Structures are given as C-alpha cells and as structure tokens.
Amino acid sequence: MTASAAQTSPRKRTGNGAARRIDADEIRLDALVGHAGYAVRRFQIWIFQDFIKTLGDVDIRPTQYSVLTVIGANPGLSQMAVAKRLGIERARLVHLLDSLEQRKLVKRIKSKTDRRSHALHLTAQGETALAKFKRLAVEHERHVEEKIGKANRERLLQILGGFT
Amino acid sequence: MTASAAQTSPRKRTGNGAARRIDADEIRLDALVGHAGYAVRRFQIWIFQDFIKTLGDVDIRPTQYSVLTVIGANPGLSQMAVAKRLGIERARLVHLLDSLEQRKLVKRIKSKTDRRSHALHLTAQGETALAKFKRLAVEHERHVEEKIGKANRERLLQILGGFT
DNA sequence: TGGCAATTGTTGTCGTCAACAACAATCTTC
C-alpha cells in the first residue's frame, strides 16, 4: 500500500501520464483551504449525516424536523408562511407535508378566513413524536459539540445567527 | 419540557383552522435556533448561491471549482484519489470530468503504471482558465467577508479547518 | 360593483447531488 512512498523516487512524475501512489492526506487542496464555502460544505455534509443517523430510528430528516418544529411552535400557519420562513420552495413543501400527513404527524385544516390556504397543525400523535425528535436532536447536537468543541459550536451559532 | 413551551402563544389563538395574517419575521423558529445544522444549512445555501452568481460568467459551480483546483495542484492524480480527497462519489466524478473534458479544461491520460486508472491533468487552456476562476473565487470570498465580517470569517475557517 | 392582478396550493419538469449496486478490465496477493 503506502510502502512505495518510502523509496526515494522522484516526488511526482507528471510529464506524461504515469504517477506513483499518493496518500490521500498528501494531496494538496491549494486554494480550497482559504475558501469558507468548501469548509462549510464539508461540515454540512458531516452534520447532516450525523443528524440522519441519530434520528434514524424515527426516520426523520433535517428538513422534516424543521417543518415539524416550526408548525409546532406556530400552530395554524399557512403552507406559504412555513415555506417562506424556512426558505423552502412551496412546491417542495407540498410533498413534505404529504409525507408527514400520511404519517399522521401533521394535519391540513381548511382555513375559514382564506379558502385558498390551509392551516397547519400537529396531530396529538405529532406533538408527542416531535418531543421525542427534539430529544434526539439534542443528542445530535452533543455530537457536534464533541466534534468541534463546545466553545466553537457556540461561536458558530453566534456567527451564523443572522442566517436563521 | 420544551415541547409544552411551544404552546404558550401570547397573541394568536388558533384553536381550529382560521388564523390571522402573520408577518414572516414573527414566526418562531423554536428549537431550530439552537441547532448548528440549521444555521449551517442556510449559510451554505447563501454562500453557494453567491459563488454560482459570482462565477456565473464563466459557468463554474463550486464542485467543479474544487475538482479543477485539486487537479491543478496535484497533476497526475487518479479519479479515485480526487474523489476520495474531495468526498465525492467516484461515480459522480465521472460525469463532472466528462463535462470538464468536453470544455477542454481537463484531460484524462491513460496511466502506464496502472492501466485501470487515468492520470488527470489540466490542459493549457484549463490552466489559464483556472487562474481566472481563482480570481473570481477571491472576489466571492470578499462577499463572504462583507456578509459575516472579516474576523468571523477567519474564525469560521479556523473552527471548520478540520473538515477540509 | 365588476373586472383584473396577485396569492395559495398543486402538479410537473429539469438539473444537482449523495448513496448504492452491478459490471468489465485490470491489479494484487497468495
């Protein structure tokens, strides 16, 4: 495997095509190290994977969690309001709600004041389920702390607070 | 519990269906404000959109930029090595390289030492193009600074440095 | 008051992206 790296062969023969074995941690990222977007992307992938795994038993993904949380904290919102608040396409929210409604976590109630819109509510089952989701989400947040440190997580939330 | 706290809505009592009009900045995010993942996701969306817009004239997306940068800094890498280093599926990298090769920015050279793999190189055209991309990327990074502040950007890079 | 523009939910398409699975060609290892 990495044994060939031990020999004193030329560092890199890039003249034609061939090249020696290169360890993954030996590859230079060059300009990428100075780009916030790259670090943020990698971090977001990690954090979402941990969230999905931690909430794997209850089969809830980050976007679903955000929808349930906002509806739980603001009963009666319209789909448009939820979509706008969370930065989700209202077309996409339709499918998300279809799924959550099938699972009896959310119900769409026809609004009396505006017959175009639906008032979104958690079901009783949805309330208790969300409580469990939140406990698992807190556990996920602990994983984040373990990964980047408590102080760094706090600082991160503070820096990015304006994007909520 | 935190779940019952969500019910204490002072103004708007929406027992059944109807609801009054609600301003977007009046909707409570509840538990989401304490989740790093939510803030990071929103920030990542913003940062990618700015990157795509800033590099819009040259039609280069963040992932393409990262591939070009790594190849440029490490000529002769195999597709597997690039994929592993950037956290991209090797199946996905195939399409990315197809596109970049069609645009004459990258070339796949058959490796002499391992006839399964390709040695990846920038074309001469790719070299000069990447130089321009990097200038635009620096401009994008300035936008990030303007958005969150110079010191905060530095700290962000420092906090997330382990994910590169 | 009547008509027209705007809004809401819905359906559909398109493109990006992560996650898998399967495959042929080619090493590697025993």
Add this chain to the structure above:
DNA sequence: GAAGATTGTTGTTGACGACAACAATTGCCA
C-alpha cells in the same frame, strides 16, 4: 495461476432547489 480487491463506468433511487403552469380564491381599484 486462481481468488479477491481496485478503478472507471453505467444505471437507479431519492432528497433537494429552481421554474413554470394551472385552478381556485382573494384583494384591489377604477
């Protein structure tokens, strides 16, 4: 030399963002 692993490729699935079009309904205003 045979068995197993690796590399590039093709394909599928599903989550997701961005648009466009549509019917029903509301709001506006002339």
